[in-house]
Amino acid sequence: MAKDKKPNKLKARLPRGFVDRTADDIRSADDMIAKIKAVYEHHGFDPIETPTFEYTDCLGKFLPDTDRPNAGVFSVQDDDEQWMSLRYDLTAPMARHVAENINEIQLPYRTYRVGYVYRNEKPGPGRFRQFMQFDADTVGAPGVQTDAEACMMMADTMEALGIERGNYVIRVNNRKVLDGVMAEIGFGGDEHAESRLTVLRAVDKLDKFGPDGVRLLLGEGRKDESGDFTKGAGLSPENVEKVIAFTDGTLEMDNDGTRELATMQAIFDACGYGEDRIKIDPSVVRGLEYYTGPVYEAELLFDVTNEKGEVVQFGSVGGGGRYDGLVKRFVGRDVPATGFSIGVSRLMTALKNLGKLGNESMVAPVLVTVMDGDVDSLGHYMKMVQDLRAAGVRAELYQGNWKKFGNQLKYADKRGCPLAIIQGSDEKARGIVQIKDLEEGKRLSAEIEDNATWRESRPAQVEVPLAEMVDTVKKMLADQAADRETVRAATK
RNA sequence: GCAGUCGUAGCUCAGUUGGUUAGAGCGUCGGAUUGUGGCUCCGAAGGUCGGUGGUUCGAAUCCACCCGACUGUACCA
Structure with a gap:
């Protein structure tokens, strides 16, 4: 035998952006899921499950890009050449399910679902390419009372998970209000769709960069820590100030959006959900694509430290909004819907920090x-x-x-x-x-x-x-x- | 995608101006101990020095390109 009889050992390695889950993690996640499920069931929602794969065209109008069929999503071609993709959220598959069974389903349809979703993008700390979401949606309900209920249910869920009042807040806005602001700065028509997105993205970064950082992004552009330059929206200085004034509440709007928000606020007041739980906040942008009315997100207010002991910006752990056009794509008629998603994986890392994770781990045998x-x-x-x-x-x-x-x-x-x-x-x-x-x-x-x-x-x-x-x-x-x-x- | 930093054993790292056969600690395995965890002692296994090409008598070290990781930023339905 030759002495170097070492065949190239196969390197055992985990695909980047994916994690193996330990026994403790699984038990903690199961515990969280049970608590969330209890809240949703209590509010009258029923479970439904859809598969992890969908035909790509059912997931959205964006994919696949012929040059980069896997940009953003994981896509494969079936043996009949049709493109299929791993779901990147739970809302689009749910819309497909409702549309496909629209004649059997009694509307309004109140449903929840939990499962992994996949995104083919750069992973970061606390950001993975496979992660778990837990959604609840009401389909066939046009009124904003449904959106208000969703916000309150999100607040209830946070508390059911042991996050104390004051340690979280549900922030609410309305896409129609933002549309009004766009009209104010002359970005109203379809021809400005691209510019509107740039402005909205800049506003969305308010919590990350602060007002001055957003001013740069709305204007000429901004240089990051590594020296890389990001081109801005190119607004005139007065329009920049108009947008900033809107986000900090100085500039008040009056349109359908603000009226809807007023109705929701009245419901929150009637139910005793004060600003320590649900707060209307003009800087919330949320999903830029399919939302049509109220949008809301859950944010944690306590400091989260990572394993290196650094305080990290945690951002939102869940969010949602009204998407009146999503089912319509399939059935042709208006089917209004609203719902939200909770990022189970993200919330779990935060709860671990807070010591609210069921860490009374199972005793060994x-x-x-x-x-x-x-x-x-x-x-x-x-x-x-x-x-x-x-x-x-x-x-x-x-x-x-x-x-x-x-x-x-x-x-x-x-x-x-x-x-x-x-x-x-x-x-x-x-x-x-x-x-x-x-x-x-x-x-x-x-x-x-x-x-x-x-x-x-x-x-x-x-x-x-x-x-x-x-x-x-x-x-x-x-x-x-x-x-x-x-x-x-x-x-x- | 763009920018910056960094790749040496399973892990954390050392390795001199470019000079023999690349080291340590921890961990793993075996032994001291056929029937008792820990401590201690002894021993062993474990490396394409991220890859390829180049410069050189000679490269872990210098150069080029590639790959990967991390951080920031962009995108995020």
Whole structure:
């Protein structure tokens, strides 16, 4: 054999912008989803699920670009040459579902859905190419009372997740108001659609760059930290000031949009949702494409620090609005709709910071160790495991090489097992088992330096008759849980 | 996409003006210890020095291009 018989090892690597989820993450996410679901169900919404793939033309009018069919979305061609894409939000697929079943669905249709969505764009801290959204929508409801309800439900959801009042705010605006502002600065007609977008994008960055940064973007342009230059909207100085005056509330408008906002405000007042929960804010822009009326977003107000300890601008964790034209694309007649989306993945990172994540992580299983590997013994050990499970105790049998007993406890230690059950032939002959408290043993290990003593003293280990094993285990686990609770209370 | 910074072991990093066979700590695995985690000691495995080409007697080191990561910015339905 040649000595360099090393074939090129395949490099194991995760596609960028994607993450593997740990056990803790999954449990936390499940916990969050359950809480959000409870709020939506309570408000009278029913679940629906659509697939992750859709025909590209059903997702939007934008794709695929023939040169770059994967720009923004992940697209593939089916074997009949049709373009399919991974969904980039949950709203467009829902609109497709409603349109396809419009004759069977009773409108207004109140529905929620949760799932992963995919975006083929540059990932960043807290921005991934696969992430989870949780949406609720009402289709076939023309009045702004539906939008108002959505805002209040978003507020309720934040609180259900443990975010205290004052730590979040739902900000509301209306696209029709923004259209009025565009008309004011002479960007009214269709021929100015592109310029309008530039202006709206600039306004959207108010929280990121502040009024002065937005002034630059509305005017000549702005240079970023790396020295790269971004071209501005090219507005005249007086128009720049007009837009800024509107966003800070100095310039008041009077049009359909402001009247709709007034109605919504009246509903918030009637229901007791004050400005500490829902606030009308003229700088909210939100999705630039299909929104036609009210738009709203949920913003977190507490500081979020990343793993490096830096405070990061977190921005919105969810948002939505009215999209009266989305279903119409399919059915031809007006089907008004409004709804919002919560970014589960983003919210989860924020909640982790706030310590509001269910981090009472699952206790590892009790480990039944194996001293003898003969058929009878294996059956006997497995029966011990089953007895523990039948009593509601999370338990497992050691599945590695049983001949190295030290490794079994090493495994139990690293896995975080609370207890280990030991029964060799001696114990078996006497009808007893050893129950080792691994947590207590870890504490004792600090006082023992010599390995021989450490092994012989068998710290934190009790002997009980086999018949009492289950009860003793349950009692020891309960004691450990109580200890953890005391420690947690003390550190608060 | 544009701009900036950076790529050496699984991880964190050292590596002199360009000079033998590229090192350390941590981690992993084995042993000291056929039936007891931790500590300690001993040993081992682990590297296309991001890639390709060039300069040179000689390149981890210098040059060019490419790839990748990070940060900012743009886009984000």
